[in-house]
Amino acid sequence: MSETSISATRVIDAPAEDIFEVLSLPAKHPQVDGSGTVVSGTDQRIQQTGDVFVMNMHAEAMGGDYKMENHVTGFDPNKLIAWKPCQEGTPIEHNGWEWMYELQPQGPDSTQVTLTYAWSDVHPKLLKKVSFPAFPESVLEESLENLAAAVSDK
Structure with missing residues (x-):
């Protein structure tokens, strides 16, 4: 863990294309x-890159309930997808944290996936309100476990 990011890595028994298909569909x-x-x-x-997708959150x-507008900051099919969430109605520059999935094929049916949660660009006003990381590394590990299950259910 660095001072402004945490990551988790897992090998998933699926081709990068299948994993990317799940990650690129917000539903x-x-x-x-x-x-x-x-x-x-x-x-x-x-x-x-540049797409914006909305997520309903709780x-x-x-x-309670709120919406996040997610601004896609990185997109390389079957290799990388990243976005910066922004609470609806808040300027993107006031948030500054990012989620990034990096995919590295390990063969035709296996992919190493690294999930990074970074907050290096968080606005100082938000840093005063929220303690980062807002999520522990275990959340990233669980997300990768869930991703593996979602791909196998495809």
Whole structure:
């Protein structure tokens, strides 16, 4: 763990294409989420850097139900997908944390997946309100376990 990010890595018994197919469809994110905060997402597939997708969320610490606009910051089919969440109605520059999945094929039916949660660009006002990391490394590990299950259910 660095001072501004945490990561977890797991080898998943599936081709990178199958894993990327799950990650690029926000409607599948509730199955993958290890934090228990993602309720639902759009059926519109992420296609490129700059896309924005909305997720319905729930967390008591956030006052219950809320929406997040996720701005895609990295997109390389079957290799990388990353986004910065932003609570609906809040300027993106006020958040600054990012989720990133990196996929490295380990053969035709096996892929090493690294999930990174980074907060190096978090606005100072938010740092005063929220203690980072907001999620422990175990949430990332659970997300990767859930991703493996979601891909096998495909």
